[in-house]
Amino acid sequence: MSNGYQIIVCSGIVPDPLQTLEPVQTPTGPGLKNEMMLPAVLDTWASHALYEAAHLASKVVGSKVWLVSLAPKTKLQQVMMIVAQKAQFELVAVDCPSGGFSDPYESAVVLADTIKSISGLDFNRLFIFGGWESASRGAGVTLQIVGERLGIINQFQGVDEIKINDDGSFDVYERITEGKHQISQFSKLPAILGWATGNLPEPKNNPQIGMVNMRTIMPSIQRAKQVKLENKNLVFTSVQLPKQERTTRIVKDMPVEEIAREIVEWIKQ
Amino acid sequence: MEKILVLLHTESDGSICRGGLESLNASLSVKTQLAESELVIGIVGNNVKSAVSNIAGCGAKSFVAVEGEQFDQPRYCTDAIAIESIMKAVKPSIIIAPATIRWNRVVPGAAYRVGAAADTHITGVLIKDGVLKASRWYYRQRIEALIHRTQRPWVLLIDSGVFKPYSGVPADAQIEILNVETPETAVQTRVIGYREPPVGHQTIRPDAKLLFVAGAGWTKKQADGKVHIEEAEKLILDFLNLTRASLGSSKSLVDIGSEGQAVLSFLSHLNQIGQTGSTPRHPKGLATCCHGEEPHTVGWRFINERRAINLDPNCGWARGKADVLYVADAFAVMRKVNELFSGSIGKKR
Numbered sequence: 001m002s003n004g005y006q007i008i009v010c011s012g013i014v015p016d017p018l019q020t021l022e023p024v025q026t027p028t029g030p031g032l033k034n035e036m037m038l039p040a041v042l043d044t045w046a047s048h049a050l051y052e053a054a055h056l057a058s059k060v061v062g063s064k065v066w067l068v069s070l071a072p073k074t075k076l077q078q079v080m081m082i083v084a085q086k087a088q089f090e091l092v093a094v095d096c097p098s099g100g101f102s103d104p105y106e107s108a109v110v111l112a113d114t115i116k117s118i119s120g121l122d123f124n125r126l127f128i129f130g131g132w133e134s135a136s137r138g139a140g141v142t143l144q145i146v147g148e149r150l151g152i153i154n155q156f157q158g159v160d161e162i163k164i165n166d167d168g169s170f171d172v173y174e175r176i177t178e179g180k181h182q183i184s185q186f187s188k189l190p191a192i193l194g195w196a197t198g199n200l201p202e203p204k205n206n207p208q209i210g211m212v213n214m215r216t217i218m219p220s221i222q223r224a225k226q227v228k229l230e231n232k233n234l235v236f237t238s239v240q241l242p243k244q245e246r247t248t249r250i251v252k253d254m255p256v257e258e259i260a261r262e263i264v265e266w267i268k269q
Numbered sequence: 270m271e272k273i274l275v276l277l278h279t280e281s282d283g284s285i286c287r288g289g290l291e292s293l294n295a296s297l298s299v300k301t302q303l304a305e306s307e308l309v310i311g312i313v314g315n316n317v318k319s320a321v322s323n324i325a326g327c328g329a330k331s332f333v334a335v336e337g338e339q340f341d342q343p344r345y346c347t348d349a350i351a352i353e354s355i356m357k358a359v360k361p362s363i364i365i366a367p368a369t370i371r372w373n374r375v376v377p378g379a380a381y382r383v384g385a386a387a388d389t390h391i392t393g394v395l396i397k398d399g400v401l402k403a404s405r406w407y408y409r410q411r412i413e414a415l416i417h418r419t420q421r422p423w424v425l426l427i428d429s430g431v432f433k434p435y436s437g438v439p440a441d442a443q444i445e446i447l448n449v450e451t452p453e454t455a456v457q458t459r460v461i462g463y464r465e466p467p468v469g470h471q472t473i474r475p476d477a478k479l480l481f482v483a484g485a486g487w488t489k490k491q492a493d494g495k496v497h498i499e500e501a502e503k504l505i506l507d508f509l510n511l512t513r514a515s516l517g518s519s520k521s522l523v524d525i526g527s528e529g530q531a532v533l534s535f536l537s538h539l540n541q542i543g544q545t546g547s548t549p550r551h552p553k554g555l556a557t558c559c560h561g562e563e564p565h566t567v568g569w570r571f572i573n574e575r576r577a578i579n580l581d582p583n584c585g586w587a588r589g590k591a592d593v594l595y596v597a598d599a600f601a602v603m604r605k606v607n608e609l610f611s612g613s614i615g616k617k618r
Contacts, residue, residue: 104377137407138409154458155375180465182460199538233419237397239407256601257605267555
């Protein structure tokens with residue numbers, strides 16, 4: 001029997017951060033204008049979670065990473081072309097909306113049920129990773145509910161680092177304020193870690209890993225179960241862009257000394 | 270009739286944090302507007318008596334607490350048990366709590382145990398046609414929505430800086446201390462300490478009056494065709510030491526280290542603002558050498574007064590987002606700014 005970890009990374013996809021976002025009303029509730037046309041990326045914090053998962057798995061022989069993704073499968077296929085080259089994983093895809101206006105409770109139920117359905121899971125070796133918040137809803141709710149539904153009480157959010165101690169226990173570094181981290185120690189899995197940015201850089205594209213991953217990714221996307229999120233209890237009264245336009249005074253050709261003086265006076269006010 | 274529970278925790282010194290006092294004020298505002306509603310305070314931690322005495326005059330109908338050493342540490346398992354116990358004892362329909370780091374990590378999970386829904390990062394509450402509504406941001410502070418839920422209980426975690434903190438005359442209050450059992454499994458996670466940032470490392474400090482944002486331009490070739498990293502580092506650190514400003518940076522500047530380019534040694538992901546960083550709340554912000562959307566829009570959504578120094582007069586990201594855009598060399602300007610600040614400090618001495 002393997003002693004490696006089983007690491008499940010939960011993720012959705014989000015519009016590329018550089019895209020202009022405009023809210024619109026759809027028959028099923030609020031959404032984004034041309035949402036299906038917007039280029040997408042793997043949720044930013046979940047990406048960090050995936051890199052950390054791959055890093056942890058590489059340190060312990062026999063470990064395996066799954067990426068459980070809730071996203072429309074046509075968009076997911078496009079995103080996977082890039083993500084597949086970053087880290088080795090097995091994709092478990094669920095075909096469902098991934099917009100920010102869906103209720104995290106419904107997403108959490110789907111995620112927890114999907115995780116439960118993965119065959120061969122051993123809770124004594126199980127880590128569930130994800131972003132501590134999503135870049136769409138930014139709620140920080142989903143992973144907590146996944147944990148509650150799976151009965152996992154070792155939960156950590158805003159994680160930047162995990163260390164494995166010689167006795168097999170774990171030290172988890174959770175982000176608090178002013179650059180500080182709270183260090184918690186636990187010894188028994190399962191555990192849930194909602195990652196902040198972590199410490200690892202984005203891995204370079206590795207086409208060989210991509211080819212290996214794509215063998216399981218395409219079949220997984222093809223057989224992805226379709227799920228509807230209904231927002232049963234959440235009512236949106238209004239959804240709008242903030243009024244953010246300011247009248248900017250452009251200061252050109254002002255001597256450096258004057259600019260500096262003006263800035264100093266402004267800071268001192 | 271709505272029964273409002275204000276859910277608070279104590280700090281290690283037995284006080285209630287500013288965010289907690291702000292959420293108490295938010296709750297008092299909701300209570301005033303909702304006819305026949307009542308307010309109960311629930312509090313978790315150690316030394317709750319001292320904490321409660323400072324808010325005893327707030328008009329709450331009762332005070333309920335879970336107290337003990339095991340509830341002093343911010344730990345998911347024990348915090349969830351404490352919150353669940355208070356919710357079951359009080360049976361509220363609305364729960365208002367501060368979005369502190371401790372509560373953000375546990376309240377939604379604990380709320381799930383009693384069939385409650387939780388919404389986080391709430392930036393405003395209002396009563397419209399007798400219905401409680403809350404505003405919050407989506408897509409990293411790019412879209413604003415007004416929401417409400419038909420489900421009860423409904424938990425609202427209020428972001429700090431939105432409401433004024435409650436202040437009242439200390440008084441005595443009757444506190445009902447709940448008897449809560451903690452199974453052995455709940456305390457297997459131990460908080461064993463805290464890691465401070467390395468000495469001299471500057472990060473986002475919420476209490477600072479000014480946010481200084483360093484962009485990737487600091488690490489690029491300057492007019493002489495060379496990169497001046499050491500000078501950039503000195504100028505930025507001198508400025509931070511002279512002004513006690515908070516240091517933020519754009520994602521690109523944090524990321525370029527992994528691409529093998531020259532970097533400012535004191536920056537890490539903890540400085541990052543924008544899509545994958547923080548959106549700090551400071552009265553003023555000064556962006557230097559930033560050329561992207563994130564620092565100018567998302568990163569300083571909650572910065573009141575904003576100025577930018579940039580060599581590009583057509584920088585579309587600064588136009589319409591900053592109050593003043595200085596078209597100038599940030600190296601030269603910051604060198605002079607530091608001289609002026611050190612001069613005025615020298616005079617004071």
